[in-house]
Amino acid sequence: MFRLLDTYLKQRTATKNKIHGEAVLGIPSKFVYRSLIRNKKQLNKEIAAIESKMLSLVKEDQQEQLNLLTSIPGIGQKTALFLIVVTDGFKKFETAGQLCSYVGITPTIRESGSSVRGRARISKVGNRKLRNLLFLCSFNACKHNKACKEVYDRIVNKGKSKKLALIAVANKLLKQSFAIAKSGRLYDETYVSILPR
Template structure:
């Protein structure tokens, strides 16, 4: 028996299949009362839901803590499965059914909630991103006032004080993250820092987004998760386009890793050799840089799994 769940902010739809036939469909409140009402219908089932923002997490954790087999999958994976099934209907009820069919055909990996430390760090990271966004908006406002020469000295000082406050709060939260990582993943953090090109920010994001690399069995899955897997548009000999990366991962980690790779192609032997070889073959800078990013991920994955530090090796 398999169950597909489509979550939204206020409710979730479920579809239960047994021997590929629908045996139950329903809609429940996305809260504790709905969770408890759901449980009787899905006992012993393999339950799958999409990682839709924050709306799935409490339900996934509730089911996990009640001993159920739970999987949480990337929405894009289910979307592609739906396209392969030639499905054109888009409703919450149909989405739940499609997720159930996806579960029956692919048997996705079981999910377990991240540690409390990882959840705390992720919350701090999200808060920092909000602070940076608000600081950026305020800085742009200050720049516009200055360009128009309409800003009083009094208001300018007040805005600068507020910008300073944002900077101090961001620095304070970054120190909290560093302390939490050192406490929980101290050895892993130091080992990852031994990779030329990898800095504190890269280490932080790599650890919290992979739960210390425990979420993945191969570096290729990490690459796909971050949205850095190459995707080639080609059909026979008649259709051919540029290579792209499949952006099904997260923007912030990609930006940080691009910066790390820019440093790595100068100081990391393997990344420098790979980047130079691809550029020598006429590949664009961005293509070669993404290859260097993926090389860094491969190195980080190997170090995390073996518990060793970086070893100089050209490959």
């Protein structure tokens, strides 16, 4: 189901790009445009159905873990669902660092031989959908998650870009999720804030 969902998400992105391309042409073919709109609506319907089914399956088997993850300020139900599915209930990974590397939100330095080092960027390997969800969650986490707000403020105050700070927040959210899932304890601001960064 997760692989099929990923396929549909890619198809929807491609369809959206085609719709945009048709609109940019100035005089789009009405037949083509309407066909693409119908295709996008159908993909939206299929995506919603798969996500709903996945959620019901996770609730049957992993309701407690779903509750634990959604107790973290900034983590919504959809992100929690994807985290559980991708990590097989957090059984696939022994450390938070392994999970962050897998999702692709660890900074990597691009360098070639003895050349000057480039800027640190996220690796962008791993699950793109989960990475995007975590990035979106980071906006909310900056407001309501004390540890995430501290990370964001510290990076921005150093003169770094807000985008870099949000990526660091997404990384922090992932580490919090790992700690919460492994400990079996609901989010506690005082407990989570003392976890290693």
